[in-house]
Amino acid sequence: MKSDEALWQEIEQTLRWERTIDARQIRVHVHNGVVTLTGTVPNMLEKQAVERALQGVVGCRALVMELSLPSESTYVKSDEMLASRIVAALSRMPELSADRVCVETEHGCVTLTGPVDTEKQRHAIETLICKIEGVIGVSNQLAVREPAVDDVATQITLALSMRLKREIDSISVDISDGIVTLSGIVGSLDEKRAACLAASQAQGVRQVIDQLGVA
Incomplete structure (x- = not known):
């Protein structure tokens, strides 16, 4: 020991x-x-x-x-002032609607609720708020929106048509709770990687399961 x-x-x-x-x-x-x-x-x-x-x-x-934290030992900003600073910071975040995130503050503890597009965006919002002076704790209850199958398929089609000049007819897309499963046959390893990358970048996707085969 x-x-x-x-x-x-x-x-x-x-x-x-x-x-x-x-x-x-x-x-x-x-x-x-x-x-x-x-x-x-x-x-x-x-x-x-x-x-x-x-x-x-x-x-x-x-x-x-x-x-x-310094805010605990020296001074404590009012929850109203803290909430205003948080809302102002969120309004400067790119690709985030001003009314998307609901902010609640109580004695410096911040609770976040509402829908966001990706897990990366959810984490970025929490990281931003943790840096704001006066924040004692953050309860991140933001939910990643469920992606639509058409959105993911469109993203993949666009990537393949731009990078590999191929279509997506042979790829099947299944989505459950933000997890995308790709199956079917593609023509090369490059096409397989491009499809998985494109699916991962679609809004609301938390994870991509690759079941694609290469002809």
Whole structure:
């Protein structure tokens, strides 16, 4: 079993080596395998980065996060002002309708609801909001919209006609809960890759399952 001293050294080293973390204001205490972090981090995004960095440390029986944000220790912006800043930030995001995302704030905790086009867009919105001063936590309840079969098929057809000058007649598209399954026969590995890439870029697609064969 790893000693508390060895575990403390590994935690300290992990935090120092992680480029996305400024560990100068983080203090580490270890007792019987329980790691407690105290101090401050500049924003919610970095707080999440600390938690992710330490998830793989062997010997850590429990992780206690007592890291505070500057907004908690110095001043707390009103929820109304915070909501206004979030809405303004979202309005500057490309390809996102202003009324698409519903924002709720309570004591610095933000809840996001509404439909988005892709999982990438869903993650980008959360990342943006975590950087906003005054945000204590984010509950991301945004839902990726179910793509239409015609939209995915059109995307694939466009990609194949532009890159490989072929049609999509031999490709079957099945969609369930944002997961697209492609089956059928295509003429080459290049065409197979192009079809999968095109399907993955269609709005609402979370995953592509490739069951295409090559003639």
